[in-house]
Amino acid sequence: MPTLKSSYLGNLRTQMKHLQSGTEVITDAPVDNNGKGEAFSPTDLVAAALGSCMVTIMGIVAEREGVELSGMTWEVTKIMQAQPRKISEIIVDFEWDAGTIDEKIIQKLKNAAKTCPVALSLDPNISQTINFNF
Template sequence: MPTIKSSYLGNLRTTSEHIQSGTSILTDAPVDNNGKGEKFSPTDLVCSALGSCMVTIMGIVAERNQVSLEGLTWEVTKIMQASPRKIQEIIVDFHWENPVTDTAMIQKLMNAAKTCPVALSLDPAIKQTINFNF
């Protein structure tokens, strides 16, 4: 059974529905690639998925160890290569207002992030720069 059902809406816009939950997302081509840039671009979603996947796996490890990730935020920067047009680098900057003080737990969380399924699935040619600011 499919996971996602998608359709082209015209004007470089798509819609995708997550079948199990019924939630939808729209994408637009970015302004620098003939689009409106009014929604996430497909490459924005790839980059966003990296950060979200990292935190999801960190969350699993944190819950297993009775650690709260409250106050954890992140920013993602996408760097595109011009020719051929593709993602060149994804930078994820994590910030944690009140991190745990256990250095072993911090290391576990960082290792979990770096081995999330999206990080492991991306082409090795895409540079992943991960900064843990805590």
């Protein structure tokens, strides 16, 4: 069964519908690549997926360890190269007040993030710079 159904809306814009939830996402080409930049670009979604996947997998570990990740935030920076045009680096900066959480659990969270499915699926030529500020 398909995961999503998509359509081209014209003017370098696409619409995707997640079939299980009905959630829709629109993409737009970025301004530096002939688009309007009015929505996530496809490569923005790749970068966003890395951060979200990392936190999701950390959340699974945190629940198992009895730790609450509420309040964790992150910023993602996507760096493109010109020839050929592709993502060259994704930087994820995590911020979280870990309080008095044991260092062994902190290390488990970091390891979980670095081995999330998206991190493992990205081309090894895409540099993943991950900063854990906790």
